[in-house]
Every structure is written in C-alpha cells, then in structure tokens.
C-alpha cells in the first residue's frame with residue numbers, strides 16, 4: 538500500500554502541475570480566448586499580449602461577433618475618474634466594475650503590428666436608449682507620444698465624435714491629456730465668452746482632447762435629472778447635440794482582427 542500511496546501522490550502531483558500550467562497559460566487578448574474557447578463566458582481573464590513581459594487582468598466581453606477586451610467602463614459615480622497622468626497610465630478601478638484599464642496596457646495590446654484592432658464605444662442614455670460607434674485600425678502611440686490616439690474608418694449610430702463636429706477639434710492623432718499633462722491644444726481656447734486653457738476643466742478626467750473636441754467619456758458622472766449642461770461629463774456630442782448630454786453609462790473595448 539505504501540507503493541500505491543506513493544504512486545497516487547506522484548500522480549496527483551502531476552495533475553496539479555498540469556492544472557497550474559493550464560491556469561498560468563494566458564491568452565494574448567480576449568479575441569484569441571474566445572476563438573480558442575467559443576463557449577468562454579464574459580468575465581475577468583489574465584492575458585499576456587504578444588511580445589510583452591507583463592501579464593495583467595482584463596474584463597472580456599464575449600459576444601457573437603468575438604471577444605472584446607474592455608478598457609473603459611462607466612455606470613455610476615462610485616469610481617472617480619478625476620485622476621492624474623500616472624493613474625491614467627497605469628489604470629484604476631476594478632475590472633468587474635467601473636474602471637480604466639490604463640494607457641500602457643492599451644498600448645501593449647495595440648502595438649503588435651501583425652494585428653489590426655477595432656475599437657467599439659457603447660453608450661446608454663438615461664431614457665433607456667443605446668448607441669454605438671466602431672472604429673477600424675485603432676491603436677495608441679507609445680508614452681513618448683502621450684499615447685497618441687489613432688482611429689480609422691467609423692461606423693455606428695452615435696456619430697463620429699472623435700473626429701468631432703467642429704473644424705480643428707479632430708481628436709484623431711492627438712495625445713492624451715490629464716490635469717497634470719496638457720496636450721490639448723488650448724492656450725487658451727475661446728468658447729463664446731469663456732477662455733479655457735485646460736479641456737480637463739481642471740478637475741475632469743483625462744482624454745485625447747483636441748481643442749477640447751466632441752468626445753470625452755472620462756468626465757464627471759451625472760445622475761438622471763442632472764445629466765445636461767455640465768462642462769465635464771460622459772460626452773459624445775455627435776449623439777445628442779447641442780447641449781452637452783452626459784451618458785448614463787459607457788463602455789470602450791477592442792477586438793483584434
């Protein structure tokens with residue numbers, strides 16, 4: 538029986554080693570996880586993008602059209618998006634709730650030139666409506682470019698707020714700004730009788746502001762009844778113009794193709 542016990546211990550040890558190597562095996566992104574396991578459910582997964590040493594947790598939104606790696610989620614005021622450069626670079630919040638994945642991780646994902654990425658924005662209003670915007674060829678530049686935003690062709694029903702409605706406010710090919718890192722092109726910008734030097738409005742969230750522009754989903758969250766007219770909000774101004782309307786919820790995510 539001692540020999541039998543010993544072989545059971547060895548056998549179990551092998552199974553445990555096999556299982557732990559299975560759990561340590563990280564996908565490169567949510568799209569690959571969904572492709573390899575079509576039944577995989579939405580949830581938090583550990584990923585390791587190709588050519589990157591870091592492993593990190595992401596929320597995967599598994600849909601019929603593929604696995605999407607979520608990098609922004611807003612649904613209430615519990616998580617403050619009034620953060621500075623370091624926080625927007627590294628990420629904040631909990632992946633199962635409201636969060637910002639972090640510019641460095643989005644860069645790690647999208648720097649692989651062998652893949653192309655589609656970025657999807659989902660919006661929910663306070664009246665039960667939804668809308669979306671999708672961009673082909675999404676990627677971010679590295680930290681030296683202030684994580685410059687690059688998007689290709691738009692499709693959707695929320696409008697192309699990244700390129701914006703006013704001349705000179707196109708956020709495509711613009712770097713990221715926070716209250717302590719100003720790349721917004723305003724020094725100042727004149728809006729009617731207001732002169733703004735910072736599109737973060739000194740306390741709002743970071744974004745790829747271009748003379749402010751028409752999109753910013755990282756501003757202050759506002760509840761129903763207080764969702765209209767704030768300088769800082771969850772704004773996608775091609776969706777509900779002209780007064781700034783602050784969405785009830787938003788989600789930004791990417792899929793590799």
Ligand SMILES: [Ca+2]
Pocket residue numbers: 719720721722723724734735736
């Ligand atoms: Ca400025």
